[in-house]
Amino acid sequence: MRQRASISLFHGAGQPFELCERNIPTPNTDEVLVQVSLATICGSDLHTCTGRRTAPTPCVLGHEAVGRIAAPTEVRDAYGEPLHEGDRVTWSIMAACGQCEYCNKRNLPQKCERLFKYGHAQSAAPHFFNGGFAEQICLRPGTAIYRIPDTVSDVEAAPLNCALSTVLGGLTTLEPVEGYSAVVQGAGMLGIYAACCLRERGFEIVACVDRVAERLRVAEAFGATHTFNLSKDSATEIGDALHDLTGGRGVDYAVEVSGAAAALVNSLDWVGVGGSCLTLGYVFPHADVTIDAHQIVTKCLTVRGNHNYHPSVLGDALRFVEETRDRYPFEDLVGAVYPLVEIDAAFDRALQGDLIRVGINPTVEGDAF
Numbered sequence: 045m046r047q048r049a050s051i052s053l054f055h056g057a058g059q060p061f062e063l064c065e066r067n068i069p070t071p072n073t074d075e076v077l078v079q080v081s082l083a084t085i086c087g088s089d090l091h092t093c094t095g096r097r098t099a100p101t102p103c104v105l106g107h108e109a110v111g112r113i114a115a116p117t118e119v120r121d122a123y124g125e126p127l128h129e130g131d132r133v134t135w136s137i138m139a140a141c142g143q144c145e146y147c148n149k150r151n152l153p154q155k156c157e158r159l160f161k162y163g164h165a166q167s168a169a170p171h172f173f174n175g176g177f178a179e180q181i182c183l184r185p186g187t188a189i190y191r192i193p194d195t196v197s198d199v200e201a202a203p204l205n206c207a208l209s210t211v212l213g214g215l216t217t218l219e220p221v222e223g224y225s226a227v228v229q230g231a232g233m234l235g236i237y238a239a240c241c242l243r244e245r246g247f248e249i250v251a252c253v254d255r256v257a258e259r260l261r262v263a264e265a266f267g268a269t270h271t272f273n274l275s276k277d278s279a280t281e282i283g284d285a286l287h288d289l290t291g292g293r294g295v296d297y298a299v300e301v302s303g304a305a306a307a308l309v310n311s312l313d314w315v316g317v318g319g320s321c322l323t324l325g326y327v328f329p330h331a332d333v334t335i336d337a338h339q340i341v342t343k344c345l346t347v348r349g350n351h352n353y354h355p356s357v358l359g360d361a362l363r364f365v366e367e368t369r370d371r372y373p374f375e376d377l378v379g380a381v382y383p384l385v386e387i388d389a390a391f392d393r394a395l396q397g398d399l400i401r402v403g404i405n406p407t408v409e410g411d412a413f
């Protein structure tokens with residue numbers, strides 16, 4: 045077994061990543077050591093590296109990740125099956141204690157009182173291997189680990205444990221409706237996943253709203269039936285169009301994944317009587333929004349927020365992609381992959397905003413693609 049492995053350290057907004065090596069720990073019997081084969085840069089990694097939210101430093105960022113188990117283990121997967129060295133796996137973005145009020149009584153292990161989140165913790169002795177932008181990661185007890193089906197590629201699987209699981213977890217909190225209408229605000233990774241999830245649930249109208257035309261084109265390939273560009277059409281014009289599309293009622297679901305302050309205002313405007321507004325995008329502090337709460341009352345609305353996800357949802361996410369990958373070009377969502385030594389360039393590329401996802405492959409030395 046190798047003695048040392050590379051990690052990238054985030055030291056604070058505006059500073060370059062530091063690449064260094066650390067001794068690989070011998071995993072305890074309840075831990076799993078994984079050789080990372082792909083980690084994608086999530087929007088929250090970008091929030092951290094631009095200073096929109098803080099992280100304890102130094103920190104190995106990256107939580108959307110896949111890899112192969114790198115050492116013998118006695119740990120079992122989320123279904124209770126034994127795991128083996130060499131298995132290709134993904135895992136919940138967090139580890140929960142299984143014993144606290146939220147874990148035991150409220151079915152919210154994602155809000156565990158002792159929650160640990162990969163890619164958000166300080167990299168310090170003895171836990172250096174906490175994040176995905178590193179050759180290896182050490183998975184802790186309380187992590188839900190899933191084997192990846194052979195038919196699902198690393199590129200398809202890496203964003204599932206954050207982006208798709210967040211969307212699926214959020215949608216399951218809403219009152220089910222069949223075959224009706226939804227608007228999705230934000231056509232990044234979450235919005236695109238939301239579009240195809242809603243289409244697969246039989247929604248007849250899935251409108252996507254963004255300011256970037258290229259993202260809206262991608263959304264069309266993922267089931268968006270209508271797209272609106274906020275840099276061309278006003279919120280009022282989009283609302284009028286949605287009313288026309290829904291016989292004057294307004295949409296059944298308004299799903300906000302953009303984090304834009306106006307998106308919640310728009311959701312309340314665009315949703316119809318008895319509808320649901322799901323908000324997932326405000327994952328940074330001080331997302332102050334002024335709303336007309338009169339609409340919540342008089343339209344009998346449900347407004348739901350959701351953060352992280354129940355670990356079982358990651359199993360649903362893997363199944364969703366396995367079953368629908370013939371219908372949607374999931375592989376195209378990762379527009380570029382960089383080796384770990386080029387992590388600064390990878391973040392610069394991701395910050396340009398035109399690619400849905402940028403990946404980092406820590407196991408290749410030179411150019412990836």
Ligand SMILES: [Zn+2]
Nearest residue numbers: 086087088206
């Ligand atoms: Zn994420």
Ligand SMILES: [Zn+2]
Nearest residue numbers: 141144147156
């Ligand atoms: Zn707990």
